[in-house]
Amino acid sequence: MSDDVIRIFDTTLRDGEQSPGCSMNISEKLEVAGALVELGVDIIEAGFPIASPGDFEAVKKIAERYGDQTTICGLARCRPEDIDRAWEALQHAKNSRIHVFLATSAIHMQYKLKMAEEEIVRRTAEMVGRARDYCDNIEFSPEDASRTELDFLCQVVETAIDAGATTVNIPDTVGYATPSHYFNVIRTLKTQVPNIEKAVISTHCHNDLGLAVANSLAAVEAGARQVECTINGLGERAGNASLEEIVMAIRTRSDFYNVRTNINTPRLVPTSRLVSSVTGMKVQRNKAIVGQNAFAHEAGIHQHGMLQERTTYEIMRPEDVGVVGTNLVLGKHSGRHAFQDRLKSLGYNPDPETLRKVFDDFIALADKKKEVYDSDIVALVEQRTHQVHETWSMVRMHTSAGTGTIPTATIELQHENGEIRKDAATGDGPIDAVFVALERVVGLSATLTDFEVSSVTSGKDALGQVNVTIQHGSETYHGTGISTDVIEAAAVAYLQSLNKAMAQHQTKSE
Ligand code: KIV
Numbered sequence: 001m002s003d004d005v006i007r008i009f010d011t012t013l014r015d016g017e018q019s020p021g022c023s024m025n026i027s028e029k030l031e032v033a034g035a036l037v038e039l040g041v042d043i044i045e046a047g048f049p050i051a052s053p054g055d056f057e058a059v060k061k062i063a064e065r066y067g068d069q070t071t072i073c074g075l076a077r078c079r080p081e082d083i084d085r086a087w088e089a090l091q092h093a094k095n096s097r098i099h100v101f102l103a104t105s106a107i108h109m110q111y112k113l114k115m116a117e118e119e120i121v122r123r124t125a126e127m128v129g130r131a132r133d134y135c136d137n138i139e140f141s142p143e144d145a146s147r148t149e150l151d152f153l154c155q156v157v158e159t160a161i162d163a164g165a166t167t168v169n170i171p172d173t174v175g176y177a178t179p180s181h182y183f184n185v186i187r188t189l190k191t192q193v194p195n196i197e198k199a200v201i202s203t204h205c206h207n208d209l210g211l212a213v214a215n216s217l218a219a220v221e222a223g224a225r226q227v228e229c230t231i232n233g234l235g236e237r238a239g240n241a242s243l244e245e246i247v248m249a250i251r252t253r254s255d256f257y258n259v260r261t262n263i264n265t266p267r268l269v270p271t272s273r274l275v276s277s278v279t280g281m282k283v284q285r286n287k288a289i290v291g292q293n294a295f296a297h298e299a300g301i302h303q304h305g306m307l308q309e310r311t312t313y314e315i316m317r318p319e320d321v322g323v324v325g326t327n328l329v330l331g332k333h334s335g336r337h338a339f340q341d342r343l344k345s346l347g348y349n350p351d352p353e354t355l356r357k358v359f360d361d362f363i364a365l366a367d368k369k370k371e372v373y374d375s376d377i378v379a380l381v382e383q384r385t386h387q388v389h390e391t392w393s394m395v396r397m398h399t400s401a402g403t404g405t406i407p408t409a410t411i412e413l414q415h416e417n418g419e420i421r422k423d424a425a426t427g428d429g430p431i432d433a434v435f436v437a438l439e440r441v442v443g444l445s446a447t448l449t450d451f452e453v454s455s456v457t458s459g460k461d462a463l464g465q466v467n468v469t470i471q472h473g474s475e476t477y478h479g480t481g482i483s484t485d486v487i488e489a490a491a492v493a494y495l496q497s498l499n500k501a502m503a504q505h506q507t508k509s510e
């Protein structure tokens with residue numbers, strides 16, 4: 001790859017998924033991996049194969065399905081069993097990478113590893129060599145590199161490259177670095193490590209001080225040519241560097257950085273939306289690039305300037321990151337073809353069966369709602385394209401509530417084997433009653449740990465979106481529902497999360 005291309009290494013499925021409450025099941029991981037391929041990321045870190053059978057399976061499936069379209073990477077500690085397991089998961093991918101890591105800071109060596117410097121160097125050489133015997137694309141990370149004594153860091157990096165590492169990643173594991181500090185670390189490696197030209201230098205920054213993106217960009221200035229990041233900045237604690245911010249900073253300020261990425265930027269917002277709905281981790285409204293307000297100009301003076309010439313207050317075009325405007329869309333008399341064209345221009349190309357369902361949803365919505373916007377269409381299509389196995393599906397529901405009455409809900413569901421079941425329940429409010437009735441019908445009870453209602457567009461008749469998170473056993477599951485009736489949206493979201501819990505339960509007992 002030429003020296004002006006920054007490789008984008010996405011670790012949403014590994015470092016991002018590791019953050020509390022963000023776990024994904026295998027089909028969700030496959031869906032996110034597919035979106036990352038469409039986005040054009042150069043490397044997908046798909047998981048940590050030795051961590052659990054589920055992680056192993058996910059890396060293997062992603063490697064098998066997408067390993068001919070991008071590079072699939074699996075993480076391994078500096079241990080033979082980790083490296084062997086990572087290779088077992090990756091071996092069928094056309095393009096694969098083993099990512100080996102070992103901590104090098106004094107604090108980690110003393111308290112966590114209880115290893116001396118010589119042992120770290122020896123282990124690095126042995127384990128990178130072992131990985132290299134399997135695969136010629138090897139990444140080595142000296143964990144907590146930003147707090148590692150610089151001479152020692154240079155020594156370990158040189159050893160890893162000698163043993164066959166083709167990428168050396170310099171993690172700011174605890175988000176301690178500042179831009180000029182991190183620039184200096186990367187520049188020192190670039191100028192002091194004798195064999196550094198044989199490897200690509202990579203950055204991996206955590207956001208504890210809110211500096212992950214700034215640090216990653218400082219590293220690019222210093223010569224790093226790979227950036228590790230996650231969609232929406234997902235990740236442990238304050239998260240990892242956000243992919244969309246890095247990519248758009250590099251693109252918007254190409255005059256300054258003189259580099260580019262391979263990212264298909266109009267896929268940024270759809271991918272962000274997918275990751276948010278799969279993990280249940282909402283994107284803050286004013287988040288750069290993908291937040292709902294990122295391109296909204298409220299101040300009169302700004303609006304005036306924009307009307308004269310958009311570049312007065314706009315440094316990026318919303319369409320370049322895939323922001324869907326609030327354009328009035330087709331009415332209920334528009335035909336299927338016009339609807340399909342609209343979907344295409346929004347970046348969706350559903351299969352005929354999904355198209356039929358989304359079109360029916362659209363007609364139903366257009367019946368209820370005066371004006372249907374692009375954002376409504378996106379919400380409908382995304383709801384239909386998320387592959388959640390429906391053990392139970394909604395047939396009908398009824399609720400009654402009001403002052404001085406006991407809220408009640410009646411629910412009728414159909415099992416995938418055709419069986420119909422009905423039950424009713426009371427609750428603190430109509431939504432509580434719906435949740436209790438749903439649990440009774442499906443025969444599974446869970447704890448509701450998060451519940452959020454938002455509107456897809458503005459106006460009294462806007463579509464309401466409900467996101468729920470439930471806990472069942474030690475696992476959490478997310479569900480999303482949309483409807484002009486928020487009680488119905490809540491029912492759909494809760495049923496979706498119960499279906500996910502049931503699917504997981506079945507997989508485990510198989
Ligand atoms: O933050 C970190 O140090 C990591 C390594 C495993 C690369 O995630």
Ligand code: ZN
Nearest residue numbers: 015173204206
């Ligand atoms: Zn990390």
